[in-house]
Amino acid sequence: MPVSTPEPPSPAQLFLIFARIGLTSFGGGLSGWLLREFVQQRKLMSEEDFLNGLSIAQALPGVNVTNMAIWIGYRLGGRNGAIASWLGIVVPAALLIVLISTAFSALAGFALTHVALAGAACAAIGLSLSMGLTAARRVPRRAFPLAIMAATFVAVAILQWPLIWTVLVAGSLSVAVSYSRG
Structure with a gap:
C-alpha cells in the first residue's frame, strides 16, 4: 500500500501557520518550532531537507528564521507560498513587539518583569540547543x-x-x- 504524502498548505494556510509560530515563540528557538511543525507533525518535508534549508538560511544574510520561512514557503507553495510565509512570520510578530515594548516600558520598574524575561531567555536557549543537537546528529x-x-x-x-x-x-x-x- 503506497504511503500518501500530505497535501501542501495553501498560501493562506502558510500565512496562518507562520503567524501562529511567530506569535507564540521567540528567541533562537524558532527553528525548533519550524522543525516540529513541518517535519515532525505535518510531515511536509524530511528532516534532511529541513536541515539543508536551515543551512542555506543560516548562510544567507538576514534573520535566519525569516530566511527559513521564505525557503519553506517557496518549497511548499512556490512564490506565493514564500510571500505568505514571510508576511506571516514578520507582520503579526512585529505588531506584537510594538505592543509588548509599550507595555514593557510601563512595567520595567518591577522585578517580576526582569525575572519573566530571564525565564523566557532560558527557554529560548534550550530550544536552540535542541536544534543544534538535532543538526549535529545529522552531520x-x-x-x-x-x-x-x-x-x-x-x-x-x-x-x-x-x-x-x-x-x-x-x-x-x-x-x-x-x-x-x-
Missing part, C-alpha cells in the same frame, strides 16, 4: 565534516574571530570538499 560521521564543525566552534566561540570570515572560509572549504567528493 556525517566522517573526519572532515566533524573537523569543520569543531574548527568553526573554536574560531567563533573561543577565539572570537569574526563570524562572517569564519563562515565564508569554513563554508567555502566545506562546500568545495563536499562537491569534489561527488
Whole structure:
C-alpha cells in the first residue's frame, strides 16, 4: 500500500501557520518550532531537507528564521507560498513587539518583569540547543565534516574571530570538499 504524502498548505494556510509560530515563540528557538511543525507533525518535508534549508538560511544574510520561512514557503507553495510565509512570520510578530515594548516600558520598574524575561531567555536557549543537537546528529560521521564543525566552534566561540570570515572560509572549504567528493 503506497504511503500518501500530505497535501501542501495553501498560501493562506502558510500565512496562518507562520503567524501562529511567530506569535507564540521567540528567541533562537524558532527553528525548533519550524522543525516540529513541518517535519515532525505535518510531515511536509524530511528532516534532511529541513536541515539543508536551515543551512542555506543560516548562510544567507538576514534573520535566519525569516530566511527559513521564505525557503519553506517557496518549497511548499512556490512564490506565493514564500510571500505568505514571510508576511506571516514578520507582520503579526512585529505588531506584537510594538505592543509588548509599550507595555514593557510601563512595567520595567518591577522585578517580576526582569525575572519573566530571564525565564523566557532560558527557554529560548534550550530550544536552540535542541536544534543544534538535532543538526549535529545529522552531520556525517566522517573526519572532515566533524573537523569543520569543531574548527568553526573554536574560531567563533573561543577565539572570537569574526563570524562572517569564519563562515565564508569554513563554508567555502566545506562546500568545495563536499562537491569534489561527488
